[in-house]
Each structure stands twice: as structure tokens, then as C-alpha cells.
Amino acid sequence: MTLSPLSRKVLAGLTFGVLALIYLPLLVVVANSVNPSQSMTWPPRGVTFDWWERAAHSSGVREALVTSLQVAAIATLFALVLGTLLALALQRYSFFGKSSVNLLVILPIALPGVVTGIALNNGFKGILGVDLSIWTIVIAHATFCIVTVFNNVQARLRRLGTSLEEASSDLGAGVLTTFRLVTLPQLRSALLAGGMLAFALSFDEIIVTTFTAGNGANTLPIWILNNMFRPNQAPVVNVVAVVLIVFSILPVWLAQRLSSDVEAAR
Amino acid sequence: MSLSTRAPAETAAVDTPAITLRGLRKTFGDVVAVDAVDLDIADGEFFSMLGPSGSGKTTVLRLIAGFEQATAGTVRLGGTDVTRSAPFERDVHTVFQDYALFPHMSVLDNVAYGLRVRGLKKAERRDRAQQALETVRLGHLGARRPAQLSGGQRQRVALARAIVLQPRVLLLDEPLGALDLKLREQMQVELKQLQRELGITFVFVTHDQEEALTLSDRIAVFDAGRIQQLGTPREIYENPASAYVAGFVGTTNLFDAATSQRILGVAGEHAVRPERLRLSPGSDTETPRADEVRLDAVVVETIYLGTGNRVHLRTSEGVDLVALEQSTGSLDTREHRGDDVTVRFARADVVPLASGS
Numbered sequence: 001m002t003l004s005p006l007s008r009k010v011l012a013g014l015t016f017g018v019l020a021l022i023y024l025p026l027l028v029v030v031a032n033s034v035n036p037s038q039s040m041t042w043p044p045r046g047v048t049f050d051w052w053e054r055a056a057h058s059s060g061v062r063e064a065l066v067t068s069l070q071v072a073a074i075a076t077l078f079a080l081v082l083g084t085l086l087a088l089a090l091q092r093y094s095f096f097g098k099s100s101v102n103l104l105v106i107l108p109i110a111l112p113g114v115v116t117g118i119a120l121n122n123g124f125k126g127i128l129g130v131d132l133s134i135w136t137i138v139i140a141h142a143t144f145c146i147v148t149v150f151n152n153v154q155a156r157l158r159r160l161g162t163s164l165e166e167a168s169s170d171l172g173a174g175v176l177t178t179f180r181l182v183t184l185p186q187l188r189s190a191l192l193a194g195g196m197l198a199f200a201l202s203f204d205e206i207i208v209t210t211f212t213a214g215n216g217a218n219t220l221p222i223w224i225l226n227n228m229f230r231p232n233q234a235p236v237v238n239v240v241a242v243v244l245i246v247f248s249i250l251p252v253w254l255a256q257r258l259s260s261d262v263e264a265a266r
Numbered sequence: 267m268s269l270s271t272r273a274p275a276e277t278a279a280v281d282t283p284a285i286t287l288r289g290l291r292k293t294f295g296d297v298v299a300v301d302a303v304d305l306d307i308a309d310g311e312f313f314s315m316l317g318p319s320g321s322g323k324t325t326v327l328r329l330i331a332g333f334e335q336a337t338a339g340t341v342r343l344g345g346t347d348v349t350r351s352a353p354f355e356r357d358v359h360t361v362f363q364d365y366a367l368f369p370h371m372s373v374l375d376n377v378a379y380g381l382r383v384r385g386l387k388k389a390e391r392r393d394r395a396q397q398a399l400e401t402v403r404l405g406h407l408g409a410r411r412p413a414q415l416s417g418g419q420r421q422r423v424a425l426a427r428a429i430v431l432q433p434r435v436l437l438l439d440e441p442l443g444a445l446d447l448k449l450r451e452q453m454q455v456e457l458k459q460l461q462r463e464l465g466i467t468f469v470f471v472t473h474d475q476e477e478a479l480t481l482s483d484r485i486a487v488f489d490a491g492r493i494q495q496l497g498t499p500r501e502i503y504e505n506p507a508s509a510y511v512a513g514f515v516g517t518t519n520l521f522d523a524a525t526s527q528r529i530l531g532v533a534g535e536h537a538v539r540p541e542r543l544r545l546s547p548g549s550d551t552e553t554p555r556a557d558e559v560r561l562d563a564v565v566v567e568t569i570y571l572g573t574g575n576r577v578h579l580r581t582s583e584g585v586d587l588v589a590l591e592q593s594t595g596s597l598d599t600r601e602h603r604g605d606d607v608t609v610r611f612a613r614a615d616v617v618p619l620a621s622g623s
Contacts, residue, residue, distance in 0.1 A: 166333050167366035169353040171380035171431065181383070185370045 033238040051235040061240055064223035072202040075141035079198045083149030091157040109147040117211030132214030140212040145198035152194030153187055160186055193258045196251035204248045220244055282345045284309045284435050284467040290339035292325050299325040301491040312461050314470045314478040317488030323471050327437050331360050358435040359428035365420045367412035373423050374408035380431045398430035418449045435467045475515045487511050508620050512537040519587050529583055535619040542615040543589035545607045561609045
């Protein structure tokens, strides 16, 4: 389909406009993290790393960062194990209720965070009677982290087909040996991609976290929310926001490159 | 270690077949893929299962390998019932149609895989894998990845990976299907030689009737999940049991019951192979001998085959025939379109077919 020069220009302008709308505010945040003015006057007069230093020395920021990293890492680990097992079950075996399980696994990513948050909050406190802690955040995050791992692994398994596993079994390998020597190596890039997406999802999650975080267990996004409207903290908030951006975008970008590399190698 | 040495043949009863199938049936939902298959495959036999796609031949292979579980019936290997055993518990190995080489392993590691999962020491399994690679003349390519090999080379790696384990039975699922003609003919010769040298039973699945005829000791012709005929290549070709087999294996002249009655004077369906037809120019006025059939015909088309001609004819009764003439090297009297010819064939070459199939 060939486009007329005019429509090409209009579409290019629209694309540029939309992208600018998304990314310019992010650039402003990055610029403000080195803006010498406390009230972030625009345009910035000079560059300073004072706020970065202050953020680095703030125990609140450091603790929130550590909590966020811990939560994201553990939730990703849970997601990798459970998501892979689920994908294997649904791709390689048939059982009663298979399609329902498939739907139930994917649903958490579509459910509104508020609903998941309230439900889990009720479940933890009311039904199970456990106190909210870092572990309740981990479990809450794992519910939607599983989905990205599951989707990646399931797509890979489907494309892989069963012939390699059959060949392995034919040559005398049991189920576990086949998984270790044949299936897992074929899943590696899918697991990396799914895991990094899961990590990014968990790292910047805020809605579900507000309902499942206990006292003292602040993640980075929660810290931002709590400090956003304190005037003297505003510059540090910008710094934390930049950290959040980097930690969220980097894995997604890597995951995308990884899947396209694999695509190209086939 | 115990798996790598085969039990001596003396321990088994002398005529215990390598594979015994009894009442084998496999359904997928409402579809019957394999139905009532009884089969004995002898030790050391080159056995082919021939049929069009969807005829059930590959499913039978997968039932022997253990990738599918039989709906009914039994699979015995060397007399042992393995109907419910997992693939890794069966002493058979498969060469897959798509080769199924492990892409993340070197060629040598692919071949050594079966030895590795049996717990052999690294040095020994490398030696034996290297040896198997030499057998298929790929000893120099052990360090490569499967993706760096040609189709024919991958085919040989798949073969080496299976024979390194010295199985009692080797299953081959259309192994030559993806190769071009020249390579395929070369691999046919190599397969046959390999089978003779190793003395193991080959079960070969193919839809290529010529391949089955040239390679096999015996052939089972499959259609609709059942064995239509079982026999040596000669029996299958010379004495097809049904119109289906006659039509699938080689080209043939089929006469339905009415035509048989009219031009042969006998009841039931019959078939005559094209190379049995003799042509002579012009109409013949002699009375035909009692042991031959003579028909007047017109040449519809002549097709040059290199080794001879294929001549399409229509008899004065309106029956279409195909004749094959071998090139004799001398000046060929080549029939032309529209020529009148006389067709002769011996009554002994007319094969009666079982009706109803």
C-alpha cells in the first residue's frame, strides 16, 4: 500500500506528536533531577548532582530501593518457577479444566489493580490472619509476574513442538533428564525475557502494593507517592523517579532485544 | 552399561519376531488412525510400511516407539510386552522425519546423547559417538552445530545418533522425504548397506512406492488405518491383492468387473502392469492365441521417459490403457499420436483382484 506524500507527512507528524507527549515529560523529570533550583524553575540554570547525593544518603530512599529490588527479585523467581511449570502443564499435557486454568492464569494481568489489591488485603488480613509484610507484597506481585513468564514460555513451547522431547525420550532419557538437557536450554531466552518483564512490572507497581505493603515495607514507588507533595523532597523525588525509569525500561528493552535476536536466529 | 550390550540372540527363542503387533488400534477422538493391525516383523528384516499420508503407517511407528499409547491391542518387542512402557524404556530408536537434532548441542554431543543419559563416562561416549559418526562418514564434522550442516548431513547425524545405541530395532519415519532426488538415491543405497552391516531390524515408513520396492525385504501397504497387503516387493508388485494396492504401487491398467467381462471374458476386477503390454503397428488379422489377449487400439499420447516410452492408448472398445516400452538401443519404432496399434498381453499376466476394497 503506497501512501500519498501528504498522508505520509500527516502520519509522521502524528507519530512524532504522540511519542513526544509520552517521552518529553520523562525527559523533564530526568533534567529536573539535575536542576539546581529547588523549585525546579524552567529552563534549568546549570547542572548539579546535589539531589543525587542527597538521595543516596537518604535512608528512606535506600531502604525503599532495597525493598523494591528484593520484592522484584523474589517475585520474579516465584514467577519463573510457577510460570514455567504452568506453561509445561498446559502445553504438553491435557487434563480436565485445562482451558479454565489457562484463563485463570492470565486473568490477573487484566484485573484492575485496585480489585486485586483489596481482595489480597482481605485475604491476607481477614481470612488468613497474617500481618502485611514484604512477603505479602511478593505474593501479590507474583500473581501478575507469573503471567509474563507463562506467556513467554508457552509461546516458546508451542513453537518448539514436541519432536525434540520425543527424540530425547526415544534415546532413553526420562522426563526430568529431558527437561534438564533439552527443554530448559531451549527455554533459556524465553525465561530471560519473561523474567525481565516480570521484574520491571514488579519494580514499578504501586496500586496492588499500597494494599499489601505492611508498615515499614516501602517500595520505591510508594516512597515517591508519600514524598511527592513535600516541597523540600521534590528534587529527590525526581532522582528516585529516574532510578525507577532506568530499572523499568532497561529490562524491557533487553527482553525485547533478546526475543528479536532469537527470532532472527531461527 | 547393561543397556549398551545386547542380549545374545541365543537367549531368545530362535523365531521370536523382533516386533509383534496384535489387534493394534489407535483412535484420536472419533478418528480411527489404526485399526486391527496384526504384524510380525522378523529379526534383521528391512520392513517397510507404505501408504499415503493419513493411512496410519506413521501412527503404527509411533505406537512401536511408544510416543502414542494404543487404544487397544498389544506391542511386543522381542517377545516382551511393551504396550504400556514409556519410549525411554523401549529398546528401539527412531530417525525422525525432521531429524529432531538438538540445536544447542554439537554434532558429537547429539550422537553421544543416548550414551550420556545412560551414564557412560565422557571419554567412552565420545569414542563411541565418534565411531558412529565415522560409520555415516561424518567423522570430521563432530564439532559443528546441526544448523551448520546440510540436509543430507543432518540426516546422517540422526542416523548415527540412533545406531550408536545398538538398538534391536531402528524406526525410520520418512527419513529421506526432505532430500533431493540424487541424495535420496544415494542414501537409499547407504541405508541398505548399513542395515546389512549392523544386522538390526529396520522399520521404514514411506509414501514412496519405489523406495519401498527397492529397499525392503517385505512391505505392508496401508490404507485407512489397516494393512491392505503384506508381502515381498515382488508379491506386492506382481500380485496386488486389491485395486487399491495395484493402483498405489506402480502404475497399472485396472479393469473393473464389467470391462473384464467384456474384453477378457472373465468375472471380477483385474489388473495388468503396463510393461506387460506389447505393441505392434497396424491392425492384426490373425486369430489370437488362446493364452493371450489381443486388442485393437489407437495411440492417444506417447511420453518419452529416457529409459523408454510410456504410451497411452484407447482400445476400439473405449478402454484406456497405458503401456511401457523399454528403449532397446536400436532405432526405436516410436508410436505416434493417432497411429493404429495392436496390443497383446499374456493371460498369465492378468492379475485377479479381491473385490470390495
